[in-house]
Amino acid sequence: MLPAVRAEAPAILLLAALAAAPFLGFGEGYMLTLLARAMILAMAAVSLSLLVGGAGLVSMGHAAMMGFGAYAVVILDDMGVTDAAIVLPTAIAAAGAFALATGAIAIRTSGVHFIMITLAFGQMAFFTASSLAGYGGDDGYTLYSRSDVLGLRLLDDRLAFHFICVGALALTWLLGRLLLASRFGRVLRAAKGNPLRAQALGFDPFPYRLTAYVIAGAMGGAAGFLFANATEFVAPAYISWQRSGELLFMVILGGVAGLHGALIGALGFVLLEEWLSHQWEHWRILFGVLLILAVLFLPNGLSGIPAQLARVARR
Amino acid sequence: MSAPLLALHGVQKRFGGLAVTDDVSLDIAPAEIHAVIGPNGAGKTTLINEISGVLKVDAGRILFGGQDITALSMPRRARLGLARSFQITSVVNAFSALENTALAVQARSGSSFRFLRPAATERALNEAAMSALEQVGLAARAETPAGAMSHGEKRQLELAIALATEPRLLLLDEPLAGAGPEETERLIGILRGLKSRYTIVLVEHDMQAVFALADRISVLVYGRVIATGTPDAIRANPEVRAAYLGEDEGAEAMPC
Numbered sequence: 001m002l003p004a005v006r007a008e009a010p011a012i013l014l015l016a017a018l019a020a021a022p023f024l025g026f027g028e029g030y031m032l033t034l035l036a037r038a039m040i041l042a043m044a045a046v047s048l049s050l051l052v053g054g055a056g057l058v059s060m061g062h063a064a065m066m067g068f069g070a071y072a073v074v075i076l077d078d079m080g081v082t083d084a085a086i087v088l089p090t091a092i093a094a095a096g097a098f099a100l101a102t103g104a105i106a107i108r109t110s111g112v113h114f115i116m117i118t119l120a121f122g123q124m125a126f127f128t129a130s131s132l133a134g135y136g137g138d139d140g141y142t143l144y145s146r147s148d149v150l151g152l153r154l155l156d157d158r159l160a161f162h163f164i165c166v167g168a169l170a171l172t173w174l175l176g177r178l179l180l181a182s183r184f185g186r187v188l189r190a191a192k193g194n195p196l197r198a199q200a201l202g203f204d205p206f207p208y209r210l211t212a213y214v215i216a217g218a219m220g221g222a223a224g225f226l227f228a229n230a231t232e233f234v235a236p237a238y239i240s241w242q243r244s245g246e247l248l249f250m251v252i253l254g255g256v257a258g259l260h261g262a263l264i265g266a267l268g269f270v271l272l273e274e275w276l277s278h279q280w281e282h283w284r285i286l287f288g289v290l291l292i293l294a295v296l297f298l299p300n301g302l303s304g305i306p307a308q309l310a311r312v313a314r315r
Numbered sequence: 316m317s318a319p320l321l322a323l324h325g326v327q328k329r330f331g332g333l334a335v336t337d338d339v340s341l342d343i344a345p346a347e348i349h350a351v352i353g354p355n356g357a358g359k360t361t362l363i364n365e366i367s368g369v370l371k372v373d374a375g376r377i378l379f380g381g382q383d384i385t386a387l388s389m390p391r392r393a394r395l396g397l398a399r400s401f402q403i404t405s406v407v408n409a410f411s412a413l414e415n416t417a418l419a420v421q422a423r424s425g426s427s428f429r430f431l432r433p434a435a436t437e438r439a440l441n442e443a444a445m446s447a448l449e450q451v452g453l454a455a456r457a458e459t460p461a462g463a464m465s466h467g468e469k470r471q472l473e474l475a476i477a478l479a480t481e482p483r484l485l486l487l488d489e490p491l492a493g494a495g496p497e498e499t500e501r502l503i504g505i506l507r508g509l510k511s512r513y514t515i516v517l518v519e520h521d522m523q524a525v526f527a528l529a530d531r532i533s534v535l536v537y538g539r540v541i542a543t544g545t546p547d548a549i550r551a552n553p554e555v556r557a558a559y560l561g562e563d564e565g566a567e568a569m570p571c
Contacts, residue, residue: 178432183421193407194408196369196405197406200399200401202390
């Protein structure tokens with residue numbers, strides 16, 4: 001059991017640090033807004049990491065899953081429905097259904113073709129959102145209010161919202177961990193490592209991959225629900241391929257060896273982006289260079305740094 | 316002979332203009348070790364691929380336990396009890412020996428659409444996997460990642476995986492390929508231990524092993540079966556000597 005606990009330690013420590021952040025001098029509004037954004041994107045990144053690291057499915061359209069969740073909030077808000085007990089399941093179901101419909105086609109391909117077809121489906125979702133004139137089209141839609149929880153304006157309380165985000169992120173990570181370790185996850189990982197072997201044992205990879213795609217999509221939908229509530233605004237830009245690329249980058253920056261990599265990658269990405277943008281007007285140049293350096297010199301991502309240092313020290 | 320477990324009727328396969336399997340008919344009886352030998356390029360691995368479902372045949376029928384499986388996919392055939400090993404080791408390198416084998420057990424014990432319970436804590440899976448590893452002498456290496464194993468150990472693991480599925484028929488594609496003399500010795504010992512408990516189709520280049528293990532031998536040359544019989548009959552068959560082993564040179568290579 002000990003090695004198992006050690007493997008989970010980075011994620012648990014990080015989640016604990018996030019939970020404690022408001023009491024460690026990060027309790028002001030601006031900081032909490034930033035952390036909420038980072039945690040919600042981390043949720044989406046963790047769910048994407050389930051696909052990339054667990055199933056070998058490199059999706060370039062994961063932002064669309066968040067988009068379906070966010071637009072479910074918008075459409076229900078427009079209808080006057082703001083009860084989270086209705087909005088959240090709808091957001092999850094909408095994203096899951098989109099994942100099922102597009103995954104059933106995309107998962108028949110692999111490698112570069114899979115990347116391109118998920119990108120294409122993502123762009124379809126993007127242009128559809130842009131054309132929704134009733135919901136602001138390209139300009140986006142400002143919510144009348146955040147969703148209520150059991151009739152309470154719980155999401156309006158900054159501190160409460162912070163803890164909801166911590167809890168949602170922890171739950172996403174924990175579910176992902178359990179899935180990967182389960183019988184289902186074992187087949188998924190085997191089909192990634194050696195599809196021929198999996199088939200020779202009687203496992204057709206397709207239904208396993210599709211199920212994983214739907215689960216990751218549903219998780220992305222939940223993240224989209226939170227994202228819409230965090231910003232109280234939803235625009236097609238949320239679904240753009242750039243956002244999908246960012247999510248994929250977070251996953252790779254953090255490392256795909258474990259789900260905690262996506263956690264670290266997403267938080268690192270968002271916080272570094274924010275910090276740099278305050279340092280220098282042309283910060284994007286520096287940001288790009290840093291990202292390239294990370295890819296070049298951290299083959300296992302940020303989460304692989306300790307092992308990498310240990311190897312260097314042994315030499 | 317009792318009803319064959321596996322029967323091939325007039326199986327054909329062409330790659331372009333080349334007939335790699337040319338009207339092959341074979342009956343494999345329950346509990347026999349049936350070796351398929353032949354020179355390089357005779358189409359032995361192709362035959363295994365056709366039986367296991369990696370390749371679709373152009374013509375002919377394959378019956379397994381009386382059921383026509385010609386059109387079934389590889390996973391469906393595997394679920395019917397057809398297990399195979401690969402000439403080039405095919406294990407999941409990132410998995411430990413135990414997890415590789417437990418995955419094979421999992422394939423025949425209940426649904427794999429179970430999402431929350433860690434598979435590594437399922438005692439039934441682990442115990443069956445350990446017993447397969449013990450059969451091939453790998454129990455002490457259960458926790459070793461497959462990617463870190465020696466070639467010979469990987470061959471043993473390949474065998475353990477096939478056994479763990481509790482197959483009705485084992486297709487072994489050159490289980491001794493690339494193994495050193497000691498490893499070969501050990502693997503032959505393991506295969507001998509399986510004799511009469513499993514039905515095995517064995518493709519192998521090591522004639523010593525083939526003649527020591529096989530109940531019957533089929534000789535494949537240019538995609539055609541030119542002879543099938545007991546080891547003694549095959550050894551005495553002049554056509555086999557000429558076609559497969561090449562005149563005098565072959566007479567020496569053929570173990571007596």
